Amino acid sequence: xxxxxxxxxxxxxxxxxxxxxxxxxxxxxxxxxxxxxxxVNHRRQVIGACYSRVAPTPAPTPQLLAHSAEMVDLLGFDPxxxxxxxxxxxxxxxxxxxxxxxxxxxxxxxxxxxxxGQLGDGRAIALGEMVDRNGQHQTLQxxxxxxxPYSRTADGLAVLRSSVREFLCSEAxxxxxxxxxxxLSLVGTGDFVIRDMLYDGNPAPExxxxxxxxxxxxxxxxxxxxxxxxxxxxxxxxxxDFVIEADFCHLVGEPAPGRYVQxxxxxxxxxxxxxxxxxxxGFVHGVMNTDNMSILGLTIDYGPYGWIDNYDPDWTPNTTDxxxxxxxxxxxxxxxxxxxxxxxxxxxxxxxxxxxLQAALDGYVPCFEQKWSAMMARKLGLPGLDTDVDRELATGxxxxxxxxxxxxxxxxxxxxxxAATGGVDPAERVAPLADAYYxxxxxxxxxxxATSEFIEGYAARLRALGIADEARAEAMNRVNPKYVLxxxxxxxxxxxxxxxxxxxxxxxxxxxxxxxxxxxxxxxYAALRPDWARTRVGCSQLSCSS
Ligand code: AMP
Ligand code: MG
Numbered sequence: 001x002x003x004x005x006x007x008x009x010x011x012x013x014x015x016x017x018x019x020x021x022x023x024x025x026x027x028x029x030x031x032x033x034x035x036x037x038x039x040v041n042h043r044r045q046v047i048g049a050c051y052s053r054v055a056p057t058p059a060p061t062p063q064l065l066a067h068s069a070e071m072v073d074l075l076g077f078d079p080x081x082x083x084x085x086x087x088x089x090x091x092x093x094x095x096x097x098x099x100x101x102x103x104x105x106x107x108x109x110x111x112x113x114x115x116x117g118q119l120g121d122g123r124a125i126a127l128g129e130m131v132d133r134n135g136q137h138q139t140l141q142x143x144x145x146x147x148x149p150y151s152r153t154a155d156g157l158a159v160l161r162s163s164v165r166e167f168l169c170s171e172a173x174x175x176x177x178x179x180x181x182x183x184l185s186l187v188g189t190g191d192f193v194i195r196d197m198l199y200d201g202n203p204a205p206e207x208x209x210x211x212x213x214x215x216x217x218x219x220x221x222x223x224x225x226x227x228x229x230x231x232x233x234x235x236x237x238x239x240x241d242f243v244i245e246a247d248f249c250h251l252v253g254e255p256a257p258g259r260y261v262q263x264x265x266x267x268x269x270x271x272x273x274x275x276x277x278x279x280x281x282g283f284v285h286g287v288m289n290t291d292n293m294s295i296l297g298l299t300i301d302y303g304p305y306g307w308i309d310n311y312d313p314d315w316t317p318n319t320t321d322x323x324x325x326x327x328x329x330x331x332x333x334x335x336x337x338x339x340x341x342x343x344x345x346x347x348x349x350x351x352x353x354x355x356x357l358q359a360a361l362d363g364y365v366p367c368f369e370q371k372w373s374a375m376m377a378r379k380l381g382l383p384g385l386d387t388d389v390d391r392e393l394a395t396g397x398x399x400x401x402x403x404x405x406x407x408x409x410x411x412x413x414x415x416x417x418x419a420a421t422g423g424v425d426p427a428e429r430v431a432p433l434a435d436a437y438y439x440x441x442x443x444x445x446x447x448x449x450a451t452s453e454f455i456e457g458y459a460a461r462l463r464a465l466g467i468a469d470e471a472r473a474e475a476m477n478r479v480n481p482k483y484v485l486x487x488x489x490x491x492x493x494x495x496x497x498x499x500x501x502x503x504x505x506x507x508x509x510x511x512x513x514x515x516x517x518x519x520x521x522x523x524x525y526a527a528l529r530p531d532w533a534r535t536r537v538g539c540s541q542l543s544c545s546s
Contacts, residue, residue: 014133016078020086025099025128028137032242034235036106036149044149045118048235050223051103056093056125057146057156059210061190064088065502066164066509068171071184071214074132082185091212092187093125093145100128104148105218108226109291110342112326118226119291120150123158126218137246139218140184144210157193161494161538162546163209164505166302168493170213172485172512173299178277179270180299181215186505195545198319198537207498215298217247221343222291228346237350243295260347261356268340268360270297272368275336280375281481282308282408284329286318287544290339304542307484309529310438311401311408317487319543333372337364378479379412380458381472382465389461393454400454403447404437407528411436412480416473418455420462426452429459438528481515482526487540488533489525 017023029051036052038044046052067082081087089095096102104121111119125148126141143166144158158166163186170183192205219239227236244251244263251259251266274297278285285292286304294300306317313330321327327335344357351357373385376394385391401411414432430451437443462472489508496504511525519525533539 014076017076018078018081020081020084020090020097023097023099023130025101026131026137027101027128028246029126029129029139029242030101030103033238038149041147041149043151046106046120046149047230048232049106050235050239051105052149053101053103054125054148055096055102056142058094059092059187059189059191059208062088062092062094063188063190064091064185065188065209065497066167066186066505068183068185068509070171071182075130075138075184075214076133087185088187091142091185092189092210093142096127102127104150105223106150106226107220107222107291108229109220109222109289110225110339111289111291112321115229117229118150119222121148122151122154123148123156124218137216138214139216141213141215141218142210143213144208155193157208158210159193159195159206159546160188160209160497161206162303163211164494164497165490166211166213168490168505168509168512169302169305169485171509172515173283175513176281176481176484176515178281178283178299179274179297181213181218181294184212184214186211197543197545199543199545215294215296215300217243217294217296218300219243219295220291220300221293221295221339221346224346225290225342228349233349236346240347240350247296257351258356260350261360264344264347264357265360265363267295267297267343268364269367271336271340272364272371273297274299275333276368276371276375278332279372280379280479281484284308284315284317284327285332286316286321286327286542288327288332288335288339290342293339303546304544306487306542308408309486310405311411317540317542319541333368340364379476381416381462381467381476389457393458393461396454396457400451403450404443405439407436407438409481409484410526410528413477413482416476416480418459420459420467420469420472422463426456430455478516482518483511483515485512486529487538488529488536491533491536491538494538
């Protein structure tokens with residue numbers, strides 16, 4: 001069995017944890033996997049080990065800036081625990097609790113299509129694994145709590161702006177129903193960190209912060225790749241068996257090497273699901289390197305990500321990627337497939353023949369297409385993409401979105417209000433969509449007639465299927481969010497936190513808690529991106545500097 005088994009765990013039915021001294025850990029990763037024997041915190045290549053033990057660097061004056069009430073609850077904490085000053089100290093990395101076993105993962109990765117060698121947790125330190133209210137193990141991991149053996153030339157720290165973005169987006173994605181790592185807390189360290197935000201020779205001090213991320217596993221494709229690249233099949237197998245036992249336990253009884261193929265097949269499917277969900281809500285990850293791909297199909301490593309305002313499949317938020325746009329919105333499904341191929345290559349030594357892995361990899365495209373069709377049908381309020389007409393509607397709607405600069409999120413909500421009933425004047429029928437246009441003056445008669453043609457076909461199909469307007473609107477509004485974490489909204493919260501205090505972060509999080517609901521007093525959060533944000537750094541362009 002995986003796990004130390006020494007400590008009682010929390011699990012469901014236990015009373016809330018009212019003191020940090022009551023927190024129990026069951027550290028499966030560090031008890032089951034080989035550790036780096038060197039425990040001195042210096043940069044190095046780590047061979048034959050899955051992790052290095054390393055203590056977080058204490059923060060001078062930790063201050064809790066925000067927390068996720070849902071994660072406090074999931075972890076079984078009493079809600080009042082967050083006001084204990086020790087909570088901020090623990091989740092800044094300044095105080096360790098009994099049973100914690102802080103460590104950094106060893107992994108490699110393909111960055112922008114090239115093998116980059118050892119990367120590892122350069123500024124993430126996992127504290128240990130708790131058992132949540134549902135009986136699920138959850139790893140608590142600090143991001144920005146100081147250097148580790150994997151920090152290479154960097155400092156292991158994180159600035160407030162990037163930490164706010166990671167904290168808010170993790171939780172916003174979870175509320176949207178997109179698979180993601182979670183965030184428990186955002187703590188200001190009281191220290192300053194030097195960053196050259198635009199890599200243009202202007203380094204400046206910025207406030208430092210630490211996010212406590214939470215996930216059942218932080219294992220990435222790159223955790224496997226590093227051992228395969230070094231020909232270390234023994235550690236590769238140990239890691240694969242651990243991951244299967246810990247997170248794919250239904251495969252434990254399966255004979256090897258078939259279980260490794262089955263494991264890969266499941267990663268293929270969950271990755272397809274994750275990317276499909278990104279397309280549904282308009283999320284662009286920005287750095288889909290294989291070290292940023294979770295084996296659980298969770299969105300992980302929120303860096304220069306962005307949200308689509310005007311629908312443009314060629315858009316990338318990441319300035320580092322501006323030249324080739326490898327990670328633009330519309331290429332994400334293909335990049336995920338390429339990344340899966342790297343994982344398949346990494347698992348190959350465990351299997352010794354390519355056939356099974358190739359078959360699973362070949363399953364990616366049909367699996368993605370099936371998920372995409374189901375997703376688009378739901379967005380359109382159709383029961384499925386069952387006919388050629390339905391399939392044309394699904395591709396047609398994306399063409400309509402590109403005719404003129406059109407806000408993706410507003411468009412889908414407005415589409416839900418379009419009447420399908422017969423005898424409606426076509427101009428009147430398309431009228432609700434006008435709210436989604438960034439520059440209404442640029443809408444030509446040609447755009448209007450192409451949009452009308454689509455909408456009339458859509459309405460006719462809805463009538464043929466006997467779908468009532470009201471029921472359709474309700475169903476569409478459950479998959480087409482009204483509120484997403486628009487880049488400029490996060491930036492406004494960052495500006496406010498930098499100048500004043502963290503209030504705006506909590507307010508924005510609160511809006512993002514109910515992304516599908518109408519929130520009448522919060523209409524401004526659903527508005528089109530304002531003109532000033534079109535080109536502002538942090539709103540439309542982000543670098544990896546964080
Ligand atoms: P990312 O592009 O954020 O996925 O990071 C790629 C690699 O660089 C990972 O190994 C990170 O841990 C490492 N890294 C990124 N930023 C820092 C930093 N400030 N200090 C140390 N390592 C970092
Ligand atoms: Mg990363």
